[in-house]
Amino acid sequence: MENPKPHPEPYLRAMELLGVPAQLTVAIEDSRPGLASAMSAGATAIGVPHTVDLPSGNGYTVWPTLAGRHIPDLVALLPGAPEVDDEELAS
Secondary structure, eight states, rough: OOOOTTTEEEEEEEEHHHHHGGGGGGEEESHHHHHHHHHHHHHHHEEEEESOHHHHHHHTEEEEETTTOOOHHHHHSSSSSSOOOOOHOOO
16 A cells, blocks of 8 residues: 555555445544545544544544444435344354
8 A cells, every 4th residue: 555544545445445435434533634535535434532632523423432333324324324223243
């Protein structure tokens, strides 16, 4: 890879390799460069602070922790996403 974060290349390459379109990609990041990379690639970005504070901002969501979060919480952030619950995922 030639361009590290905050360039979108890391996410664009991952999406390409996985065959997942940007509109179905959720990125969880703990840094501003990571959030910038994810957003530039078109992913839905979630900031979870770890060693650096992440201010609320346009284009991403900040969660203080991932504790208690589940796949339906991630899916709910996708544009036009259907509602999904944990029971559906278990079947």
